[in-house]
Amino acid sequence: MSGPLGLTSPEITLGAGAIVEFFGNVRPLENGEKIDGIEYEAHPEMAGHQLRKIAHEAVERFDLLAIQLRHSVGFVAVGETSLFLRVAGVHRGAAFEASRWVVDELKRRAPIWKSVKFRGGRKKEKGTSVPALV
Secondary structure: OOOOOOOOOOOOOOOOOOOEEEEEEOOOEEEEEEEEEOOOOOOOOHHHHHHHHHHHHHHHHHHHEEEEEEEEEEEEOOOOOOEEEEEEEEOOOOOOOOHHHHHHHHHHOEEEEEOOOOOOEEEEEEEEEOOOOO
């Protein structure tokens, strides 16, 4: 294709050479068993604090221009998005590295718990899980 692709980012960040978006979707299987979805619970104040802290650290660590995080609380069905992350940076390398780092840190530090809902109604508690911004 000659010239620009004609695609635009829904959010313009001046100076950004790269915008990386990550959509975390609920997979249809958990350890080989079909599931209906995942129920997410969070401690709202503590989760919010950790997410803001991680976002600020990412901006400093990777010299980001912008970061946006969203995570569901409550039931999320198979195929639906439970986590959204958008980072904007001057260069693509930093934007990609920051995206991986943010997701890893959220999984490690955020007080978010998930309960897998298997087909037929059986539940399995998983403990601290994917990141959240409530």
